[in-house]
Amino acid sequence: MKPVHGLYGRRAECDMLDRLLEDVQAGRHAVLVLRGEPGEGKTALLDYMADKAANSRVIRISGVQPEMELAYAGLHQLCMSMLDHIDDLPPPQRDALRSAFGLAEGAAPDRFLVGLAALTLLSEVADARTLVCLIDDFQWLDRASAQALAFVARRLVADPIALVFVVRSSGGEPEPDDGELVGLPELTLTGLDDRDARTLLASAIPGPLDERVRERILEESRGNPLALLVLPTDLTLPELAGGFGLPTSRSPTSRTSRIERCYLRRLGALPPQARQLLLVAAADPVGDPALLWRAAAGLGLTADAAAPAEAAGLLTVGTRVRFAHPLVRSTVYRSATQDERQRVHLALAEATDRQVDPDRHAWHRAAATAAPDESVAEDLARSAVRAQARGGAAAAAAFLQRAAELTPDLTLRGERAVTAAQAAFTAGSFDMAYELLSTAQMSPLDGMQQARLERLRAQLAFALSRGSDAPGLLLHAAERLTPLSLPLARETYLEALMAAIFAGAGQLEPEFGARTVAEAARAAAAGSGSLSSADLLLDGLSAQFTEGFAAAAPTLRRALEAYRASTGGLTWVCLTASLVAAEMWENEAFLNLLDTQVKAARTAGTLNLLPLALDYLGSYYIQAGDFAAAAALVEEAASLDAAVRVAPPPYTPTILAAWQGDQARTAKLTQDGIQDAFPRGEGSAVVLTEYAGAVLDNGLARYSSALASAQRATAGDNLVARSWTLSELVEAAARAEQPGIAAQALAELTERTQASGTQWALGIEARSRALLSEGEAAEQLYQEAIERLTDCHMNAHLARAHLLYGEWLRRENRRADAREHLRRAHDMFTLMGAEAFGERARNELLATGETVRKRTADSGLDLTPQEALIASLARDGRTNTEIGAELFISPRTVEWHLRKVYTKLAINSRRELRDATIDAGLDTVWVPSQGSPPG
Template structure:
């Protein structure tokens, strides 16, 4: 059972004589040579194996649909399969309705999809039950479905009126448009106004016809003689809009054509044309007008449904004849309007009672078992005033929409349900539920508006507390402002006696928000958030990881680092050892847990948890969270010395954010550039990141940027600059960043001749490291102490540092320990011993790609009289980070389909990348990849 009827394709029979496709669409399309050539180039490239996307944009009546008809005709004549979808204004609250239109004829091919993708499409289209799918997993399924069909023959997908697609369909199709590459697949979208999710795609803007072409088209539409002055007036008023040129003369009586035409006004051309259609329909018999209204109110074009609804209004099929004769409507296999403006003109011109009657008839004619949501929607439009029964049905429709992954659709149903609810308390509750759904859908401003409705109440105490919590969360997403922690604290306190679990989670969220604000928070900050957490309801037994994080972080900011270590280490162990699929509660706090692991220098926990976050996001297909997880894991890989792998994940993150339309995340790119010694890129990323963070009030982000800059400057030997960068994160103690910054500050201060500054930092580092007790922490403490020591004591600490760091995964700091030990040995005059350490340090640093530190080691080696060998070029050096990522995955034995699923691409695109990879590596098979050194 499907939830959506297939919407009609445009019929070429309903194009006026000048656009008749007799002799081909190109013959009837006046002007538009450049536009025709753009379509031909798109289809030629697609036929040759290069996917293409084209967004055709322009006002109503400008010729977008005509150009789409041309694309269809050219494609059909060139051996393409053509599938279509048409957005409808009344369909915008039916999740995945537009996508279902497009894919419904192809669903017999879903058996070729991996099970998670097949399930995602099935749930989205209401064909099977299951957890609500991530919209980008639906996008990957759609991409692979279209790609599979395109394997048989080239495929053209045409989406008209894309500005009226439901949000879920628009997002999925925009995702597909950004991920197509080597498939024989072309996507053409026609829309009036810019749609943000299609921004950045190749665009073809349709403007008005030139004067000569406008006159040609006008002459073809008017058979009777036309006064020259009237012709000039029509051309001027139409402003090159083809539909206006065809309709304006038809709307005027012969007398006006001979001597004058219309009076001056300020209406836009589409509005003028819509008015013409209103006048034309208004001259029809009353029964015909009512039938037209029923057809306009039901966008699926279902003929049987139209006649059932007509019967409810005592309308006979004969009522359609005047509309068909006038050229406004055709009833054949589908109900087709002459133009979308006809539909809107008819609906807007109708009186409210007639609209309600039309929707009431459609509700009565709609099968409540096959299409309950559409019936509920029609019933809602038929209500005058309020109706609890209809509101309850809309609420049930919202539940079904949310189950399919349609948060925006659920929000629309709930909002309408609230408007129809007669009882104030229930109305406020539904408005609150609608606000939550808007928040889930990312419509934060709309959520704020619904919160105002809900706040009018009455609400019970728990509802009021949830409202304040949602208000804070919305504000957090919109501004990350310094007032958000205080809002969360107020909500947490209110929730305390009402919902202990939610209250504790809200306290932890308040701590997280305070950490985000950091030094830029001008309101209630970490200290107050920590103090409030102490008064939170007691944790359950046994405590959840979130409970341990809350108690441990509160202790950190009230009683000091050392006092919190035991509880926080327990939180990390609990998270690390729990079933990776334990639930959303654990996933919600993985990001915060990774920061805690960095604060405690727990390399095992941070690696396990960062890897888990990526794996869970991949398995669930949640592209909304995967970029952040990739970003975090890439930063961890920099510390472990796997800079090439980090670059692969950064490239993947950037590709995904481009595909989803989200802003790229700069954190890992900055850390990677700094450790690679890329001075110009680091400074550019640093400036942009700090500027944006300052504008949003995110002090923690500024701290991260400063730590990365300190690492770059230490690598380059610019120790005064490194000291200046490392000092603020140590001073402000923004969770993880002070722990990471302390060793950078100590090395910079020693080298810059500021031993007193280094000694103060070392005292703080030592206390923390001994409390933590990890090999990473003790290694950093020993290395830092060695830098401030001399004689045998210094050597003892250098050797301790190396011994500790060899027992953990943080290879970058092991290499740096050997580097500073070698530098000390050279200054002690022990050149042979220095060479051994420096040679090892240089090999490690150059091998991992930490070029600034590697060059520092090389300078020291040259000072001992040894010239370091430059790293031998490897075949894989010619691969891009993205190609290297694919090669590494394939080398492990993964199939193209498996790699495609992981990277949210199609198998054909992976095969295309592999051909390039083989060519660069000089190999011919997957088996040979295992013998290539990929690093």
């Protein structure tokens, strides 16, 4: 087959790259992950794409192994030519990018805010000319850059930008993890077919080739283009022509090592000075010719040393220093002795200005050091501080790991290893954190360091699996910290209690359950003085699990007030406080806590917990009857999950599907949630799916099934689920003619609602009590429930109060009165999209003699949840840049969504949005950061 631009057998791959470029030229985005073993032609395909993208702005970078520990080095390389646009970014993004690149001092930026800044910057540049970004050897990028670029790839929607990532697949030995790209479109290169392989081999060998030699080369190369070009150079001309001297058998080796052997032959033929210069270039990740020549001069090398390497086709020294292939660089570096590497790194350290680039200076100096050396270790520790300030937790961990290795004092070594492990944990490098903890464990740690180590080991267990192991580990760590640092101990007790709450429920109750942890926490009282919000939360939750809900309520209410007054960011503890608000039916605190946390996370770009916060906020809107807002939040959380790879449990999607009456989706989400939860021992997932089942079955009037689900959900003490499910249990038991079960559930519900005292709580109590009452008492309770639930805007529960009252009135033969409330319930359920409850209201209306047509909720002329969200933000005066910053998409993507909104609403501009959204029923769509609930 005729080669495409010199690429044999790659026509299909070239066609795919052509289509990507066509998409970009048409104003669409394109993302591709190109995988393959070394030598399969990945870099050659990038060359092809760069040549074909003549009408676009092409930026090409490559990851290199020695630079993997320098935070944002790869992203800086990509963005370097675009920095003249940095002042056009929104201030938080601009400052984050400047800090990440070391252009300004400031607080450590969140890695996702850096990713958003990079997305906005690329979008800004692409506004003038389509942009093609080619990232070779992605697996060797520093982790911070890899995460940022993967984030950008997942958030591109309507930007004329192509991102092509090249990833080296395992070829004989494992490569660094490239899991950041999982889920993106992929193309895996395989070897050439036999015909193309023979043609390429023939083009590489102009002379005669013995048939047996040809077959041997074809067999060993297995279609790998680089192998076909390089393997023959391992043979002499007589061997190629007649096979004389060809070994009859060889030890089995991978293609990668065979290709490396061929490069080694070329290296062996070079003069010593040329080989040493190649080693300097391989050890320097920057590719700066000036730095190369400074280091070479320090080793006594002259400019003539480059000529043989360039003549051999291994290296090119121009405006940048480039190897012919990544395998050349790795072969050169791996083939050198330890002493040779150390001499070269020392020369690079001396050639690097420690004032301008102190971190690379420290890293090269460390690579040149074999024995422990405190001065080198101290330099690395300082570099770790700078890396942490730039948001490079992974880089900080790497610097500290090497610092620990070079620390002569065993005690200090252990302390640095623990600190490095904490940085690795923060960066999400859990394997590295465990390895560092093992290193620390072998050092003579003092009591405090040992306690910190144990706490971190427990935190790792909770992060990896929200299951039954974590509570006991965190509890032991808290007990160890108690005599050493009471504040840190109480923080750990709270973490242990959170872990126990997450894990414990029903048959999945862990060995160290919430009550056990709470009793231990109460023994570690905070002492005199003012209590922090975390102290109040710990004391309140401990009281709840030891003395009961009523005893805990005053302290929990104080904790909620303290959290509402605080200005802190989004943390696990803050999320726990929001769950307490939900359990206490504190609707204003529930909303405001999550609103504040989501707004802070959006502003700071702290996306680690934002998907979970959005999930929780969606659950508020379900209770408030705004399913459209809940769906928009669920969709946003799901899109962020894909970008940040932090997937929350599907609690809110399952609950939303149940309230909507979607049996198939509820069943699917329930099955997935339980299958995921059982292996980890995550009881909260099981409980919340049972709550969703009770809601669904009550809506469908399947009361026996609802009763069974509600009883399972209330079998253990779980935040939120127990309080919310008790009212479902009362309704199911009352309708299933189980008055004893209903009365018992009502008694517990009343204890909680009276302790809460909110309109939401008392409205739920009145509605539930009415189900077990008769005559005038029942009617007064239904009316009280409607009044209270109207006041607090909890419309899903208000609609159910109208439904139950209407059902009661019909059974009292008051059909006219019943129609009023049943019609109101039917209209509300239809508007919010609660189909099962809406059908239940419709059937009751039919029983009163009224004709009712089946209706479905107006979906805002088929706007998607995200389109509705963007429309409401634009309606309220937000600019595209502001909307993009809030939703973590580019301004161009916002405009793309708005054009679709205009088409669906048959309008032409923002000026017409307000009237159009009201007409489409979208005027109630509320955005979390607007700061006030719908009402």
